[in-house]
Amino acid sequence: MSQVKSIAGRGLPLVGDDIDTDRIIPARFLKCVTFDGLMGHAFEDDRGQAQGQHPFDQPQYKGATFLIVNRNFGCGSSREHAPQALAKWGIQALIGESFAEIFFGNCVAMGIPCVTAASEQVKQLQEAIAQHPQQSVELDLETLTVTCGEVSWPIEMDNGPRQMFLSGTWDACGQLVAQAAQIRATAAQLPYMQWA
């Protein structure tokens, strides 16, 4: 599994608070047994209403790597289809004011870092990218900075998930399964395991 230490690319500012996972991927697209069909459906209804003016449809943001969002992004449903749809569109990392917890966890399990910055700094970054969409953005998880053009901002991420990215253990499955003996020992101590 690969380490995630730094990511470089272009940004896409998506302005708005409390953008929920129903908006990221409407429920009708969850009728699937693989994630393959999600391609192209990210923000489908918002995009329809914006009639071509949604950032996901604007040509200057095509090929963007970073999604720059505001407060409580990814709230609501636990559907991993939401980050999966963003990833299929090309998003590799998110920078925002704050993230909903289940969404954040889903992103970690997929190897997509969600980092936070102060509200003013996120807004500055969104504006800087809107003015110069071709400008390169670089996210460094080792130094916890994001750089856009000449300017750098400090970012934050809890140390647990950060270490998982840096050490390449964000897909925890193998690590968890390797503790089989300890898992069985913990289970054996739980009274309810004997009742059913």
Added chain:
Amino acid sequence: MSRGTLFDKVWDLHTVSTLPSGQTQLFIGLHLIHEVTSPQAFAMLRERGLPVMFPERTVATVDHIVPTENQARPFADPLAEEMMEELERNCKDYGIRFYNIGSGSQGIVHVIAPEQGLTQPGMTVACGDSHTSTHGAVGAIAFGIGTSQVRDVLASQTLALSKLKVRKIEVNGNLNLGVYAKDVILHIIRTLGVKGGVGYAYEFAGTTFDHMTMEERMTVCNMAIEGGARCGYVNPDEATFAYLKGRDFAPQGQAWDQAVNWWRSLRSDANAEYDDVVVFDAADIPPTVTWGITPGQGIAVDGVIPAPEDLPEGDRFVAQEAYQYMELQPGQPIKGTKVDVCFIGSCTNGRISDLREAAKIAQGRHVVEGIKAFVVPGSQRVKQQAELEGLDKIFREAGFEWREPGCSMCLAMNPDKLIGQQVSASSSNRNFKGRQGSSSGRTLLMSPAMVAAAAITGQVSDVRDLL
């Protein structure tokens, strides 16, 4: 850092190891799965050649995609049918207990698990669904997860998690007439905000919760996630034990006494330390309705849509978006807003006590012509009980449709959907843009009794006028 709370005790008891990242590897006592978020997880297991480590600790049902009118197989929707077949195959291949349609025990996952006594105090519970917080009502630590994490639980019965902080939310006193558990949680969310709970588990405490029935506690814990808290719980007490006793999976005989003793020991200590405490007075809670596009945009039923300047600065952006989407103006009363569809059901309010409260309002009255009103029991057992009590007859005579169990129009992954800009009075949990199946559909969240009141008056109405 919290200390001595139920959350701390259960967390410690289920800790398997500390991972190199510093996160906790937490054992999951009960894993619930359904057809939407599990197929990809099983595919990942197959890809990696991994078995299910504790198949007896996973239980499946089907709820999100099932039609609530015609449930004959194959389903009319081939995609829904494919998902059904996939779940049936996975449960068979891996030896997982499955409550299918026709089993007599199928229903919304968060209704059937407590109903059968599967969820118990002191357990950790995970499910690929954000409303898993519901199970905290019995004193379990329960949270929603995504599909990769469903894979992790199947493969190892554990999750990699960072410990949450604990906020005690104390509500004291008696609720006023016409105020239900739904109003309590809508009031808490509108006060603390939809992201107020991020990073926290919510412990619901105080005399108001002490006096609530288990089903009322489920309604409250169900919506903890709408306040940003991945997990909500109530300490187990005599009401919890009375609810559990005799249920299918509840311990029996000597094990029962052992269990009750263990459950009591898990309650938050009198001198427990919390990361935060918030106190509410039950008398301040009105019948509440949401007017906007987040569950935090709620107001008293006799209140008016707030003006931007009445809101904290951080909430104004979403308020502007909501005025436009909902076509509601600041200063306008919510009471009297015309509705098109009335939906009673969901994992929030699809239990027998919810149907009883709604039936009290519906009895002897009639749904206004042109309004579509329907009742979707949360499970086959709820449906059976309701029919035994004659609630189906009351609803039908009042002009409501009486349906088969499922998630229905809460998220509209099935034939139950809003059309165009229809306005729905809904007992469900989310009023997000497009949530109920139409990208311009509008949802007003309220208690089941208030939904019934809306159906028989054709508009948002104060349930107190009908009691």
